[in-house]
Amino acid sequence: MTRRVFRYVPFTIVQxxxxxxxxxxxxxxGEESECGARSGTYSAPGPVEEWQRQHTQETGHRRYRRDFGDYAVLCPSSEPVAPPELVARVRPAGREP
Incomplete structure (x- = not known):
């Protein structure tokens, strides 16, 4: 019989x-069905917000489903953080590094 020991390793999640x-x-x-018009995918929120404003002006529609996606890296907290070019730590608003 093989014996195994599992240890908890805390991780830090970074973008x-x-x-x-x-x-x-x-x-x-829409009343009975959704309009379904889409903004397209962008790497910043600005173009999506501008699309929403234009769509509202053209159609009068005011309700949108917004989606945000990113990738995360888990780094063991006991090790140095992954290279800076790979991750960025999330800081509270108004705080400088």
């Missing part, structure tokens, strides 16, 4: 800086 985040919106306005 992977080698992959761009993705922002997108879909119009869900």
């Amino acid at each position: 992977d800086q080698t992959a761009e985040p993705e922002y997108e919106a879909r119009c869900v306005s």
Whole structure:
């Protein structure tokens, strides 16, 4: 019989800086069915927000489903953080590194 010992290793979750985040919106306005118009996918929220404003001006629709996606890296807390080019730590708003 083989004996195994498992130890808990705490991890820090950080955003992977080698992959761009993705922002997108879909119009869900409509009485019986959703409009379904989509903004397309962008690496920043600005173009998606501008698309929403234009779509609202053109159609009067005001309800949107927004999606954000990114990639995360888990680094064992007992080890140095992964190389800076791979990750960025999340800091509280208003705090400088």
